[in-house]
Amino acid sequence: MLRSFPIAGLCAILLAGAVFAQRPEESERAARAGERAQKRAIAKERAKATDTPLEQWQRMTPQERQRALAKLTPERRRELQQKLQQFRNLPPEQRQQLRERYRAFSQLPPEQQNHARELFRQFNSLPEDRRPIVKREFEELRSMPESERRTRMNSEAFRNRYSPGEQQMLHDLARVFGSPP
Secondary structure, three states: OOOHHHHHHHHHHHHHHHHHHHHHHHHHHHHHHHHHHHHHHHHHHHHHHHOOHHHHHHHOOHHHHHHHHHOOOHHHHHHHHHHHHHHHHOOHHHHHHHHHHHHHHHOOOHHHHHHHHHHHHHHHOOOOOOHHHHHHHHHHHHHOOHHHHHHHHOOHHHHHHOOHHHHHHHHHHHHHHOOOO
């Protein structure tokens, strides 16, 4: 019986050695799993940072949305709900285009964002009949290489078609937003 204790002890030591020999492998697996989880969390945070407010809104639970809406004035709440409905009614390609434009805007430095907001206010203050014309011109200018854009904006036809205020607005919009990537 006394001999069985040393044998049992030896077996326990060998068994413990086998278990501990496997632990580094298991801990390596766990470490790799932890690293993968951490990378996924970082990627998720980066995605959140580049999401538009609308995408952030869509990711909210209904309870979170209700809490966010409750913080707004009734007028602002109605306005937001109307804009959300308008966005939902857009075709998918227009929604994607808006997302891309928002991302481009959000990457501008704060002073350029403020300047862009002022340009949007100016654009919205144009007479109804001039807005589509100016918008179409901006889209065309935006799609041109810089040298072509400059040539067009310096042309007699451009100066005759747009008022000095519209010319300046188009020039500034083209400078701020430039050619799409």
